[in-house]
Amino acid sequence: MTFTYIVNDPKGMHARPAGVMAATAKEFASDITVEYGGEKVDMKKILPLMGLPMKKGGTFTVTIEGEDAEAAEAAIRNALSDINF
Amino acid sequence: MEVFQGKASFKGVAIGKIAEMKKADTVVRRTHVDDVDAEIARYHAGKEMAQKEIMELHDKALKEVGEAQAEIFEVHAMFLDDFDDSVENIIREQNVNAEYAVATTGDNTAAMLAAMDDNPYMQARQTDVKDVADRVIRDMNGGSGSGNNFTEQVILVSDDLAPSETVQLDKSKVLAFVTRGGSTNSHTAILARTMNIPALCQTPVPANVDGKMGIVDGFKGCIIVDPDEETLKKYEEQAAAEEEKKRLLRELKGKETVTKSGRKIKLYANIGGIGDLNFVLENDAAGIGLFRSEFLYLQSNDYPTEEEQFKAYRTVAEMMAGKEVVVRTLDIGADKQVGYFNLDHEDNPALGFRAIRICLTRPEIFKTQLRALYRASAFGNIDIMFPMITSVWEVQQAKKYCEEVKKELHDQNIPFKDVPLGIMIETPAAVMIADELAEEVDFFSIGTNDLTQYTEAIDRQNQKLEKFFNPHHPAILREIQMTIDAGHRHNTWVGICGELGADPTLTEQFVKMGIDELSMSPSSILPVRKIIREMD
Numbered sequence: 001m002t003f004t005y006i007v008n009d010p011k012g013m014h015a016r017p018a019g020v021m022a023a024t025a026k027e028f029a030s031d032i033t034v035e036y037g038g039e040k041v042d043m044k045k046i047l048p049l050m051g052l053p054m055k056k057g058g059t060f061t062v063t064i065e066g067e068d069a070e071a072a073e074a075a076i077r078n079a080l081s082d083i084n085f
Numbered sequence: 086m087e088v089f090q091g092k093a094s095f096k097g098v099a100i101g102k103i104a105e106m107k108k109a110d111t112v113v114r115r116t117h118v119d120d121v122d123a124e125i126a127r128y129h130a131g132k133e134m135a136q137k138e139i140m141e142l143h144d145k146a147l148k149e150v151g152e153a154q155a156e157i158f159e160v161h162a163m164f165l166d167d168f169d170d171s172v173e174n175i176i177r178e179q180n181v182n183a184e185y186a187v188a189t190t191g192d193n194t195a196a197m198l199a200a201m202d203d204n205p206y207m208q209a210r211q212t213d214v215k216d217v218a219d220r221v222i223r224d225m226n227g228g229s230g231s232g233n234n235f236t237e238q239v240i241l242v243s244d245d246l247a248p249s250e251t252v253q254l255d256k257s258k259v260l261a262f263v264t265r266g267g268s269t270n271s272h273t274a275i276l277a278r279t280m281n282i283p284a285l286c287q288t289p290v291p292a293n294v295d296g297k298m299g300i301v302d303g304f305k306g307c308i309i310v311d312p313d314e315e316t317l318k319k320y321e322e323q324a325a326a327e328e329e330k331k332r333l334l335r336e337l338k339g340k341e342t343v344t345k346s347g348r349k350i351k352l353y354a355n356i357g358g359i360g361d362l363n364f365v366l367e368n369d370a371a372g373i374g375l376f377r378s379e380f381l382y383l384q385s386n387d388y389p390t391e392e393e394q395f396k397a398y399r400t401v402a403e404m405m406a407g408k409e410v411v412v413r414t415l416d417i418g419a420d421k422q423v424g425y426f427n428l429d430h431e432d433n434p435a436l437g438f439r440a441i442r443i444c445l446t447r448p449e450i451f452k453t454q455l456r457a458l459y460r461a462s463a464f465g466n467i468d469i470m471f472p473m474i475t476s477v478w479e480v481q482q483a484k485k486y487c488e489e490v491k492k493e494l495h496d497q498n499i500p501f502k503d504v505p506l507g508i509m510i511e512t513p514a515a516v517m518i519a520d521e522l523a524e525e526v527d528f529f530s531i532g533t534n535d536l537t538q539y540t541e542a543i544d545r546q547n548q549k550l551e552k553f554f555n556p557h558h559p560a561i562l563r564e565i566q567m568t569i570d571a572g573h574r575h576n577t578w579v580g581i582c583g584e585l586g587a588d589p590t591l592t593e594q595f596v597k598m599g600i601d602e603l604s605m606s607p608s609s610i611l612p613v614r615k616i617i618r619e620m621d
Contacts, residue, residue: 008385014206015160022163046163047194048213051207056387084392 030066091288131225191218374604402465533583
């Protein structure tokens, strides 16, 4: 399954959202990737995530494959909105 | 004697022996191993220990320098999880020791970060990655011990300091920080401010200064190595005078601000950001009388979100632990430009579209701030203050928005308190109608800087006007008296948050005039307390 998200954080990508995203993704067995600007990285790894040059207003795509995909999607969406990323 | 000029990130003078910060020795040899599983287990044991230590540093930093500075350590701990695949792979494929695999992974990751030319933020994370890799290597070999156990107080010189290094230092042994790199916003600078010791950054000190005598002049932003006798004597006198001043003032810490006859004055601090909080606590302010919320707007590239503002206000409210915190709503205008507000150029910005005038014209900006403030009010003792008021309707309109915000929060079941509301008295019009205004609000805070400019019709930046400018003009003092009297007729407390509030030659007069609160830069608080305690 796939969903898109528009970055709302004026600072764009930085340590905090990357940390929250990676920590959330790690709770699930599914394979989870984040794609932005043609670059695709494993969401469970903080460093590649931090390296995505996301800016406010940019859109990224999250792809989740695995048995707990639905729960993962809900958790990731919640985490993103919690920190207002 | 040699002088090296850098940038001062915190003022003060320090005299002492120079010590070069020793970096832990992490020269890693590549050795062949047969039992790769055992080697991988060694890596995991080292990593676990490192993560535990990093979280301890996190907790220590949280206590000493606050949440914003501590967060980096959580991220450090997560970096290590990313190392697993690469480290295990290198050990397995190359039959090498874990130290080598970790060092290689750290170097590769740092190189990847270094290549991100368009992303200075990520480039700066190289230090962090190397720092955590070094820690794991140390921990695989029986743990840390940075070798920086100084027996005497020193001026600490280093290329740069990682947060994990500064937090581990025995801070009682550090007289000053001098770094060859870094910036005035680095961790080291913030730490120095917290510790109240001088700090320099971007200072080209040579490598051979370890053990030499040094003087750090945080006023001029330089370090003097091997000073001659005359220079040393001069600085020793200066340092002694400052130390004496500090000692006297420390005696006043924790004492009440009260006259001999028992009149208590609220002595509060003016701050321009969360970074100033430690300074506020250090100088024993009874509260915050002016929290300039502009910094939230000035430091970002777009309107700060409700969530960002909420976090900042909540941090201040919590750190002040129930003491009063007066937050002034957005006070920008053509003189304090913020790009994304797209304000027009004005010929006369002092009389232009600024402060409450922007807020009442663009309520969406105003209400975002009010919502953040009301949400934060649940975590402490927040007051809200509106700047640049000239009419009663402005106050009523601002209060209407407050009511709307309160209703929204109530409907959403979000906790908040009934926040006291106040206004800045900084225009002659506000002084004239202070009685009517006092009926609307809980407190007044007199902004003497603008009040002086508007009353005397003098632009204080204009040097030609110096001889016409009188900060103690009788008109100002009468306006202050009128404001105090009007406030007290309506049970509204009255304070001063402009520069005049910290003027020691006027303290006694203000107290006699009936002032309830004086708010000033943190460093002025204890000297003013001294004056008040000596009054009858």
